[in-house]
Amino acid sequence: MNVIIRGESRPFRTVEFDEQKNQVRLIEQRLLPHQFKIVSTRDYQETAMAIKDMIVRGAGAIGATAAYGLAQGVCACVDSQPVRFARHVQQVYETLKNARPTAVDPVNAMNRVLAGMRQGHTVEEQKKLARAEARRFADENADECQAIGRHGVSLIRNGMTILTHCNAGWLAFVDYGSATAPIYAAQRDGLEFKVFCDETRPRSQGATLTAWELAQQKIPHQIIADNAAGHFMQCGEIDLVIVGSDRTLGRTGEVANKIGTYTKAVLAARHKIPFYVAIPFSTLDWNLNSGQEIPIEERSGDEVLGAWGTNSQGKRHYLRVANPSSTARNPGFDVTPPELITGIITPAGIFKPRSLWANRKKLGGPQ
Numbered sequence: 001m002n003v004i005i006r007g008e009s010r011p012f013r014t015v016e017f018d019e020q021k022n023q024v025r026l027i028e029q030r031l032l033p034h035q036f037k038i039v040s041t042r043d044y045q046e047t048a049m050a051i052k053d054m055i056v057r058g059a060g061a062i063g064a065t066a067a068y069g070l071a072q073g074v075c076a077c078v079d080s081q082p083v084r085f086a087r088h089v090q091q092v093y094e095t096l097k098n099a100r101p102t103a104v105d106p107v108n109a110m111n112r113v114l115a116g117m118r119q120g121h122t123v124e125e126q127k128k129l130a131r132a133e134a135r136r137f138a139d140e141n142a143d144e145c146q147a148i149g150r151h152g153v154s155l156i157r158n159g160m161t162i163l164t165h166c167n168a169g170w171l172a173f174v175d176y177g178s179a180t181a182p183i184y185a186a187q188r189d190g191l192e193f194k195v196f197c198d199e200t201r202p203r204s205q206g207a208t209l210t211a212w213e214l215a216q217q218k219i220p221h222q223i224i225a226d227n228a229a230g231h232f233m234q235c236g237e238i239d240l241v242i243v244g245s246d247r248t249l250g251r252t253g254e255v256a257n258k259i260g261t262y263t264k265a266v267l268a269a270r271h272k273i274p275f276y277v278a279i280p281f282s283t284l285d286w287n288l289n290s291g292q293e294i295p296i297e298e299r300s301g302d303e304v305l306g307a308w309g310t311n312s313q314g315k316r317h318y319l320r321v322a323n324p325s326s327t328a329r330n331p332g333f334d335v336t337p338p339e340l341i342t343g344i345i346t347p348a349g350i351f352k353p354r355s356l357w358a359n360r361k362k363l364g365g366p367q
Contacts, residue, residue, distance in 0.1 A: 001170045001184075003036060003216055013175050015056060015064040015138060019131055022075050024068045026056045029171055033212035034310040044073030044092050051099035051106070054203070058172020059246045060141045063105030063282050066096045067134035070110045074130045080123045089114070101295040102256055102333045103246040108282045109137050137282075138174045144280035145176035147347035152182025152242065152278060155345075158192050160239040163229060165198040166258035167209035168244025168278065178278035179242045180213065182345065187219055195221040196238065198229060200258060202303040202330060226260055233271040241268050241275045242345070246333060247294055248277065250284045250365050253338030253353025254291035259331055265340035277336075277353075278345040281364040284356070291335035301328035 002009040016025040023040040024047050031037050039055065041047040047069035049055075051062050073092030079085055093110055100106070116133030120126035156162065168179035176184060186193060195214055200206035207223045214221040224232065232238050241264060247256040255261070255277050268275040288294060305322040322328070338353030348362045360366060 001175060001213070001217070005036060013138075013142070014058075014061045014171055015068065015174055017068040017071070017131070017134065017138075022072055024050070024065060024072055026050055026065065027171065028055050029057060029209060030055060030308070031310075031316060032171075033208050033215075035314060041069075041072075043076060044069045044095060047072060048095045048099040051096070057100075057205070058167060059103050059105045059244065059283050060145070060173030060178070060280055061171065062100060062103055063109040064134075064138040064141055064174050066099070066106035067109040067113050067137045069096045070113050071127075071130040071134040074117070075127045077123075077127075082123065085123050085126075089117075100297060102297045103283075104285045105246070105280075105282045109134075112137055141173055141280055141282065142175035144282075144347040145170075145173050145178055145181045148178055148278050148280065148345050149176060149181030149185035151347075151349050152276070152345040153185035153189060155240060155242075155274070155276065156182055156186040156191055156193060157239075160193045161196060161232075161237055162193060163196045163198065163232075163238045163241045163264070164210055165206060165241075165243045165261055165264055166200045167205040167213070169210050169213040171209050171213060172244060173280070177213075177244075178280060178283075178345075179244045180210070181278065182242060183214075183219065184217065187217065193220070195219060196229070196232065197221055197223045198226050198260065198264070199223055200260060201226055202307070204307070205258070229264055230267045233267055233273060238271075238273055241265075241273060243275075243277055245277050245279045245283050247285050248279050248283050248344065248356070249288050249291060249294075250286040250356045250360060250363070251289055252291065253341065253344070253356055254294075255336045255338075255341060255344075255353070256291065256294045256296070256333050257336065259334050262334040262336045262340075265336045269340050274342040275340060276343050276345055276350075277341055280347060284363060284365065286360065286365045291337070294333075294335060296334070297332040299330045299332045301330050304328035304330045
């Protein structure tokens with residue numbers, strides 16, 4: 001997508017790979033919307049920390065970052081002895097896998113890189129294949145998001161108000177986004193509509209990232225407090241909800257997404273508002289049998305007890321707002337059951353949550 005820098009609109013991807021320097025290049029999302037900056041990670045450990053510290057975040061974006069990080073770690077290995085090389089590859093894989101456990105995209109992305117590497121007969125061949133497969137995953141992630149837009153645009157009508165939660169835009173993927181892809185497609189088709197961006201506490205990705213994206217694209221939008229969504233639904237001011245996902249179970253149709261998604265789904269069901277989840281293929285988990293098996297990341301309570309912002313000098317700093325002696329719980333995700341979800345928007349079409357397994361061949365699942 002395009003970013004306006006010094007009055008000029010320029011195209012960017014969220015994640016890229018500099019093969020000559022063996023560095024992963026990322027948009028530093030913690031600085032947005034106040035500052036747009038590209039940072040580079042020098043090794044796979046730095047890449048894993050960029051995922052863990054949310055320099056880069058969002059299912060597809062951390063998937064591509066993990067894929068590039070695996071290729072980065074593989075290419076940095078100077079040992080050509082096959083057993084020691086394989087041991088190093090596994091160490092890189094585990095480091096990146098553990099950076100953020102709830103999302104399945106990094107694991108799916110790295111498994112693809114490993115499968116590509118197996119076609120090589122020498123260490124040098126495997127390094128080349130790792131770079132190629134990581135690049136292919138990133139390109140396909142962008143293509144799949146475009147396809148989500150083509151299918152999802154049929155849900156949007158003139159005059160609608162669409163509610164989003166968190167950021168499932170192009171910043172959360174390599175490009176285009178999942179939940180925002182139908183919105184961008186609708187804008188290109190000339191439809192007139194408005195978007196409500198849930199602020200999405202405690203990290204406020206809706207207020208900082210989704211709102212910034214929509215402003216860059218000149219899409220009419222307003223930020224609302226998380227707890228205001230029910231009021232607007234009750235008043236008939238929300239017509240459609242589209243969210244993303246960090247892990248969707250292909251066997252059950254359960255969806256893990258940013259904390260508060262389940263709450264919005266319950267409210268939407270109460271008010272008979274269509275509730276859709278948009279995902280690329282890499283977000284599908286075909287192995288787990290229950291949403292209770294999904295590892296829910298518990299983040300630092302400091303995120304709840306205060307907030308990050310930018311001061312008048314443009315420096316990022318943290319401000320405590322809660323009672324000084326209080327502590328906090330901070331689960332990063334929740335799980336929405338399939339009966340609360342109207343449909344899953346995928347690159348292959350829109351499916352009922354409970355029909356994913358029956359359509360697994362179309363969705364790149366097990367045969």
